Amino acid sequence: MAKVPAWIGRHEYTSSQHKSLTGFDGRPLAQIAQPNKLVQHKAVQLARRVAGDIREIDDATWFGYFHRAADVVEREQSAGNLIPIARAISETTGLPLSRVERGITAVAAHMRRIEDIMEVQAPHSDIAAYRTGRVNAAWAWLPAGRTCMVRVPGNFPTIQIEWLQTLAARRPTLINTSERDPFTAGIFVSALYEAGLPDGAISMCHGDVSTWVRLADQVVWPGEHAPRLEPSRLKTYHFGRSKAVLLDDHPDPQTWDRLARLAFQGSGRLCTNVSALAVTGDAESAAEQLAKAFNAYPVLPLTEQGARVPAFPDRNLLYALVRQIEREVAGGAVDMTGRGSDVPFVVEIDGSAFLRPTVLLTSADSPLFRTELPFPFTAVAQVDRRILDKACANSLIVSVIGDHPExxxxxxxxxxxxxxxxxxxxxxxYDPVDPQEGYLADFLFQKKAILPQAAT
Incomplete structure (x- = not known):
């Protein structure tokens, strides 16, 4: 059974306190280190000490750490050394193995673009501002804290870009992993330290990190169940509920395949997946066409190369989703994918449980039209064109199909x-150069009037 360490600065930490993580069959896969409060406190102290130092490193050297770390990850992947970790991620999260591997590759590619990702967030696109605070204005752009803790969800490997941006902004970063995926962040933490990153610039802990929440100057937290902190200390992220809008009765035939791909990206577990389709015309016809495109993606074993549909290691979650959708169908919604397929809603393969990808014809008032579910799922509803903005409110992305600039x-x-x-x-x-619920740098830095302005 593998042992997954925490990282206290550049040092791997395997504690006597650990938690077992199981796969689909209940067999323990790994022992996850659970550092105590004193160890967590040490990580915060390391981060505070290095905060000033990493702002003194020249830009070429600083961003070179990210480039060399990408080299390390790609080399390890090519040698097959990451296959056991990728398999563990697949078994504990339910993501298809090929999707996990592609996700790791994508994160490494983001690291090669890290200057571009950070440049668009800097005042006047001046990447040196992260280091100097100088912005050719009557104000300075300075860190809003010395340390930042980032909680990382386990939905898909590419979510690592959140803490990588925090680090790239020259902020010592305390990473708290998700319960189901303590593995992915460690791949990149290890690679960055191998690339020469200064000690203390990153630490990583699994499990309870209430000490970090209390001591970190700022906290970046996914979802709606964030700790109660002052607004200046807390940024929430990873809200999805992304939607598409169809105004044409006869769109380009390729539209349905493109929408289906948008729903299946990241195995349906990205905040950018299309979770609802608002149709101003014939919603039933649109749902039928989309369901046909969905049914082209079969449920396959997680190890097959063509697998796109995720499994559910947590059966309690699976059956809670089943009940939620069944209640909707009992209230009049139509399972359009079920109408055109003999595949049952719950699929069992090799001890793994899946939910068949689902297109549900429902109403715009349905709670399922305004949420996102962790598998390929799209709710389709007829919406009056005059209230599209209200129907699509609280969405990360709204995709307007066709030529409708107004x-x-x-x-x-x-x-x-x-x-x-x-x-x-x-x-x-998603492209990390886009503002994603605003730019992260807007939270990590603040404008300060300092007159006369001194060097920082």
Whole structure:
């Protein structure tokens, strides 16, 4: 059974206190180190001590750490050394193995673009501002703290970009992993330290990190169940509920395959997946076409190369989702994928449990039209064109299918919609150079009037 260490600075830490992590069959896969409060306190002290030092490192050297770490990860992947870790991630999260491997590759690619990702967030696109605080203005741009803790969900490997951006902003970063995936972050922490990152710039702990929440100057937390902290100390992220809007009765035939791919990216576990489709015309016809495209993705064993559908290691979650959807169907919704397929809603393969990818024809008032589920799922509803902005409120992305700039403009004015992609770019998906619920640097830094301005 593998032992998964914490990282206290550049040192791996295997504690006597640990938690067992099991796979689908209940067999323990790994022992996860659970550092105590004193050890967590040491990590915070390390981070505080190195905070000033890493702002003194020249840009070429600093971003070179990320480039060399990407080299390390790609070399390890090519040699097959990451296969056991990828298999463990697959077994504990339910993600198909090939998707895990592609996700790790994508994170390494993001690390090679880290200057571009950070440049768009800096004042006047001046990447040196992270280091100097100088912005050619009557104010300085300075860190809002010395340390930042980032809680990382286990939905998909590419979510590692959140803490990587925090680190790239020259902020010592305390990483708290998810319960189901304590593995992925460690791949990149190890690679960064191998690349020469200064000791203490990153630490990583699993399990309870209430000490970090209390001591970190700032906290970045996914989802809606964040700790209660002062607004200046807390940034929440990873809200999804992304939607698409269809205004044409006869869209390009490729639309349905493109929408299905958008729903299946990241095995349906990305905040950018299309979780609802608002149709101003014939919603049933649209749902039928989308269901046909969904049914082209079979449920396969997680180890098969073509697998796209995730499994559910947590059967309690699986059956809670089943009950939620069954209640909706009992209230009048139609399972369009079930209508055109003989595949049962719950699929068992080799001891793993899956939910068949689902297109549900429902109403815009349904709670399922305004949520996201952790598998390929899209709720389709008829929506009056005059209230599209209200129906699509509280969405990370709204994708407007077809040439409708006036509608895209109206949706863009809705404050709770973060991004609007339209026309041929409706399925553009996530790019880390985009503002994603704002830019992370806007939280990590603050403008300060310092007159006369001194060097920082």
């Amino acid at each position: 509608v895209a403009g109206i949706l863009g004015q809705e404050p709770t919609i973060t991004k609007v992609f339209a026309g041929d770019l409706f399925d553009r998906g």
